[in-house]
Amino acid sequence: MADLQKEFNSYTKDLNKASKDENIKKAITRAVKSYRETTAETLTRFPHTPAMAEEVREIKTKSIANNSELLKQAMESVERNKGKAFYAKDKQEALEMTAKIIGVGKTIVKGKSMLGEELAIREYLEEKGNEVWETDLGEFILQLNHEKPMHILSPSIHVPREQVAELFTKFFKKEVPPDIAQEVAVVREFLREKYFTADVGISGANVVAADTGAMVIIENEGNVRLSTGAPPVHIVLVGIEKIVPTFQDAMKVAEVTWRYAQYGVPGYVNIISGPSKTGDIEKVTTYGAHGPKEFYVIFVDNGRSDMAKEEEFSEALNCLRCGGCMYECPVFQVTAGHFGHVYMSGIGAVWTAFVAGGLEKAAPLVFTCLRCGRCVERCPMKINVPSMIQKLREQVVDG
């Protein structure tokens, strides 16, 4: 029997410590303010967004209900594009499939992905004897610092430049001053070499179009372009809930995602549907022109289809991972990602329960949630997290 009291005690200590951490306080206060300002501004600039969010909500809900059909179609599309598509029913399968494609002794460059966190893919591949580099700047900082992300979009939200400088000075074995531009520059230089020598690039995807097999990946840094474009092999790990019927649907999902994810207008939107190819010499299609020669997509279930079956929770699969709710969450505002287990805050508690540790890991989160409901006001998908939290409490209580 899991003694929840013990879990609570260590978790509570962690939460309390976080709530007294001045870095977290400063960083989150700044982040919340900037999130609210940017979002208000871009929603005014693009006033069609709420209506489009409404539409996306319908697209997602229908897609989840029709998931097995769409999965089949998406896999066929990927194969038609000369990629290889797989379905992993759980974490272990996903890890093994990925490792099998990669092998050992390889260098891997990786883009940011919550699914990656869920699978602990970096750790797994490293254990298998590979070298894995997080290429998102925030994730890179955390990798060096052996830390977990504190926000789904700004993972190192809590680490100020002084700490980054210290960390980099140690790692690069040369003096890096606490100057953000210089900090960015050293990582750029370091990773540039990795992109072009890596054997494999790994990424997630924000949304997948079943009709075309297109993976849509939103980013600002350009690291995803490089890690999915430069190495000879590209592996996409994506949750099955991300599939929508058409390319046009996918564009709508993407726009709503980035708008609520504070991108305003994102620097880059990558659309990848297959391996790189050319027919320029004698019209003979040859793969691996400039980009990857091999393209793999692993669709990961790991509890998602169970979630889809439960009427009270299936709506949680609509989550776009825009992170908006976290900025509005009073608990998150004082503790950051410490209010989480892989997935964070109220919606995270639901996800943790189904895909990242089960009810036992979710229980402390489930009881931390205030059920205040401000997340629902923010959420473009209007996911009713408080009601799900209440249902999860029932499950904890009734066993």
Added chain:
Amino acid sequence: MMVAEIKLPPVLEIIRGNIVKHGNPLAMKGTEVAAWAKELKLPERGDLLFYTGGEYQLLPFIDSLVSTMTLMDQGSKVFSLMMGARNIINKTGINAEKLYASVLAKDRERFNSISYKAAIILQKLGYDLCYAGKKELYSGALLSELGFSEDMKSYAVKVAEVLKQSGAKTIVCLSPHAAEVFKFVYPKLIKDFPFEIKTFVELVWDKRHMLPAIKSSETVVIHDSCRLARELAIDEELRDILQSMGVPFREARCNRKWTTCCGGPNKLLFPDISHTIAARRVEELEETGADLILTSCPYCLSALQGGQAKDKDKDNKIKIEDLIEFLYRGFEA
């Protein structure tokens, strides 16, 4: 989903056990909870049932329970001995006498009098109230919120029984939590639950033309309670009430349906975090430069005060009151 058998933290069991066995979260006696109404001699039957749920009356005791817990590591042996064993709880409830002793008389009086003041205000506005007195039972909102839905099913039957004895058509709730659970949960649990559910705020709003003008030099800021603003969609009403009394008020950065939670809901399990959240909310409200925070929920009132108590060294602290207390002062003046 992976389902493991999970042992709950003892405090949840205490609350659950007390509600189910004693009709309120702290195992207080019905006579204690109803003591405020002695002089009013309200009838037990009537059209409009005045419902306190004991929530304001119990507040100082909940705080006392929380501070007992904050002082003690919940995982420690002492704590388990004191609070833990389920059979002890089942036999005696949590020792209310001890909690009673640790609550300051002035706090006890203040919170007891809120229910009294609410009743007087409604009477002055022309409402005829009835009240179940010592038979009144707590709504069970916490059972439902904490996930004890099985207990809630049978408990709700008992509560509904008492409510029905009043013969009332309408129930006026002081706490938005009670209003919420009566409005949205009870109809699903009880076949025949024929009541119209109103909050204190709504009844006052309906008769706002009868409210006295308040000549006050204080500037007010409203703290919208989450339940009231989001679940029950009552926000403009509070502003209207102040306006009709000529009370100047300001708006916090996060107001109405964007209000920031007071932190109250996780106070029992995470008192430290809860206090920090409350303190942040008080800061938000203070930013407006107002002199007085008004809220309309017992848990908000208690949580915000707790958050404020945390930074002791501040002088010029902003005042925090329930709308009921504020209105009553207006009637008295």
